[in-house]
Amino acid sequence: MIKAIPKPMEEIINYVQDCTKLLIAGCDGCVTVCEAGGLKEAKVLASALRLYFTQGGKQAQVDETSLTRQCEKEYLAQLSDRIDQYDAVVSLACGVGIQHMAEIYDKKVVYPGVDTCFLGVNEERGLYSERCQACGRCILAETGGVCPIARCSKRMLNGPCGGSEGGKCEVSKDIPCGWELIYERLKTLGQLDRFENPVVPKDWTTSRDGGPRKIVREDLRI
Amino acid sequence: MSAETPSRLQKMINAGHLAVTSEVGPPRSADGVVIEHKANLIKDYVDAINVTDNQTSVCRLCSLAACIRIKQMGLEPVLQMVTRDRNRIAMQSDILGAASFGINNILCLTGDHQHFGDHSSCANVFDLDSTQLAMTVRMMRDEGKLLGGYEFEVRPQMFIGAAANPFAGPNVAIRVARLAKKVAAGVQFVQTQCIYNMDTFKTFMKMMVDRGLHEKVAILAGITPMKNVGMAKYMKNRVPGIDVPDAIVQRMGGVPKEKQAEEGINLAIEQMEELKGVEGVRGFHIMAIEWEEKVPEIVQRIGLYPRPQLAA
Known part of the structure; x- marks a missing residue:
């Protein structure tokens, strides 16, 4: 929400x-x-x-x-x-x-x-954290259900960067390293092979970079 | 290491010599003479000179201009490029610009988050990450193509480098896997994070060798001499991704203050001696932070001076 x-x-x-x-x-x-x-x-x-x-x-x-x-x-x-x-x-x-x-x-x-x-979740009452940046092209299937765009401070698609330490982001000890989360999740799912495939540059046109966005659902319009 | 370029650094590595690189941090002003001064301090002792790109997110004279200056001094620059500040249009443009001046080495980095720097309220870009920047340079060089698909004739002849940090999280195996990914993206040489924890580095190198990756990418071991015990403590506690064992802090603190700089150099020399024997290490990248004048002494003491001359 x-x-x-x-x-x-x-x-x-x-x-x-x-x-x-x-x-x-x-x-x-x-x-x-x-x-x-x-x-x-x-x-x-x-x-x-x-x-x-x-x-x-x-x-x-x-x-x-x-x-x-x-x-x-x-x-x-x-x-x-x-x-x-x-x-x-x-x-x-x-x-x-x-x-x-x-x-x-x-x-x-x-x-x-x-x-x-x-856009985030309620971790507990009074504690909310970000999960999605609404980039318009979801890649969660490739990243073990953890979004590197929302959860890596550098929105890296081939992380983790060299500043990741003890599971924490270089920006703050309060931020979990998004790529460590991805790694752990891929390991749990037995999908670590995904980790070594270089991810190509992202098409950001569906994100805010394409200008103000609009959805037209012809199937829903009368 | 695939593509051959006119890079002297690449030729030095391919000739089987232990390569030596060092770096110059540009000034926080328009004073280009500082670059010349720093480059002159080290030029006879290194094969190539990296120029940092707004390192630690502090705004400085740009890496590209400084690299052009170094090139015009007849020296060999390594253009460091971070993806934090520029999008793919700007970076490809700078790569073409660098190549037009005969710059033949690039180090592809994501860059520190701006949170560390002097403009922490700025927007960042991160259109690409370091791996994707390497892919981009390779495409420009090998296919004569921009990311947007445009094809051109005169290609940038870049020897493609990247960083590797064996000491960052979550574990060494992932650090090897990540470097494998960079190699798959086109990276030909690597300059590592400063090495203080020799055991971890050796584990990393063993895994690289076991996978045969050391034959696909030239690894230059990162060396940063400590100036004093304060620097050792700072790097241990405050710099993300740097692993300074307690023994090193204790050793630096165990000598009188006026002897600590000398001890730091001694330590660096010992580390380099040890690293010379590690399979897969193809040279050194000496990051003497605001201490460039010590590079000649280090290179001499480790027995890598004079630098081998390559046939023209």
Whole structure:
């Protein structure tokens, strides 16, 4: 899932300090799972902003809500009858949801309330780590189910590099060496022969290098 | 080692001599004279001079310009190229540019992550990795073709090198396998990471020999003399992928401070003597970090001076 973290309160205050009517819009999707931007976080942020305005002696209305998914216009449409009353919206959805909100309500100021970080897993509560960079051409079949693009700091396709030590990446002792993970997994699977085949330069056109991407599924389109 | 090139380094190796290379780190300024000065210190004692490419991710005068300068001094440069900072367009362009000045050696590297350097907030590239860069150079040289498929007439005549680190994770066998992969990609010579753990290096070389890989790639053993015990500790504890046994730290620390530099040179000489007897070692790559003036002494003491003259 998409992983995000709440933006610092000071940054959000900096955006909204001149507003008098504000909507905090959470999202029930990915950001709820990583506890960065669901209804619970929307309520907490709204309370904190109310306190901020009260303490500053300013009259301001701060409402909160959460939509099923801000990446789908049917759910965003649920705000259509009341969004006009607000000076601005703070969206706690991921960068996709924030942009979609701004796209659908193109006259409305929409501020980000989270920093969107990566596609990752919940290792445990409050601990998330990256697994996929959405390069658009999956090679996991060749690499024992561990992605070198997402998990090697140098996205090497013929690793590990000479900085790998004790199973850790040269960038940080907190980062497992992606290629050691690949090696161990290939060993477990009895596929170590894959390790010695040089992998040719990757075609990055399906990654961000090809420009903003779009999927057109003719089989699904009516 | 397949393709013959005009590289003097390749000729020296093929003639059966123990090759000696060393390196010059370019300055963090536009002062090209520094390159000449450093190259002049070592030129009579080595067969080729590597020029590092923004090593440890610290921005410096570029390797290509420094290599051209060294070439114009009548010396033999080895163009180090890391894939961290440039994509395949830029790297192939630089390879063609280098070849147009008669540069005949390239060392294909992935490069340290920028996290270590003076621009840690930059974007990296890593369009290719070191193995893929070697493949690319081989394709340009042997097929006269760019990665994009364009075919051209005047080919870069490059002797293709890479690094190998027998001491990095997860184990020596994988390090041999990885080097085998580089050899399959076209690598003809290797300069190893600095060797301090002789046992691990010998294990690595035995595995190389057992697979016959030592006949397919020329291995130049990496030597970095220690200046003092502080450097030994730093390399042991802080530099990823370098294995400095405790005994070496103790030995460096066991002599008075003013004698430590001498001890470091003595240690390097002893290591080289031992390495001369290891099957598959075809020469030395001396990385005297900001200590280039010691290279002549090392080469003389190890008995590799004067350098053999090749027939023109």
